[in-house]
Amino acid sequence: GQNIDQPTEMTATEGAIVQINCTYQTSGFNGLFWYQQHAGEAPTFLSYNVLDGLEEKGRFSSFLSRSKGYSYLLLKELQMKDSASYLCAAPWGGSYIPTFGRGTSLIVHP
């Protein structure tokens, strides 16, 4: 089976740093994805982690701990345009098809 848990909503201030956590339980681990989805738009790919550790990509970084079933997305120097839903997703059971969590709605205010 598959179970992904992430906070429903978070708020942060422009210019600050925010960490969005995701915990997962899956049979057969094939990596973990993060997607960004602005209201009314399609999800867009942010990152993919298959090994433990932190991967940095500009203002966004993603961390994975396979032993703890835990990942986080770190957003630095927040901008207003970062207000969006952030979706954690993990393929399950040997599949390459990501199963999505409910998403975390991030609100960035001035």
Added chain:
Amino acid sequence: DAGVTQSPTHLIKTRGQQVTLRCSPKSGHDTVSWYQQALGQGPQFIFQYYEEEERQRGNFPDRFSGHQFPNYSSELNVNALLLGDSALYLCASSLVGQLNTEAFFGQGTRLTVV
């Protein structure tokens, strides 16, 4: 590169009717996955098509069916529509067998069942 294109963008149907949604994958991609996204929820996997066959299926009833054509485009059909089928339907394309391949999503079709 047009990316993933879906049609129509919006659709209103009546309970009991049937609907067909269409998707053209990103150039070079051979696999199409369909998702249903209810308001405030993450996308839920419906099924995936590769080589014109359904490869995997999520927890959706048989009212949901699909097809993939030789040019890799795909259709999602929903029969006997229910009010609960109202959602954003997303198509995602990718390359089969690539573990870390990112899925590219279309803009979606907003289906409203009244």
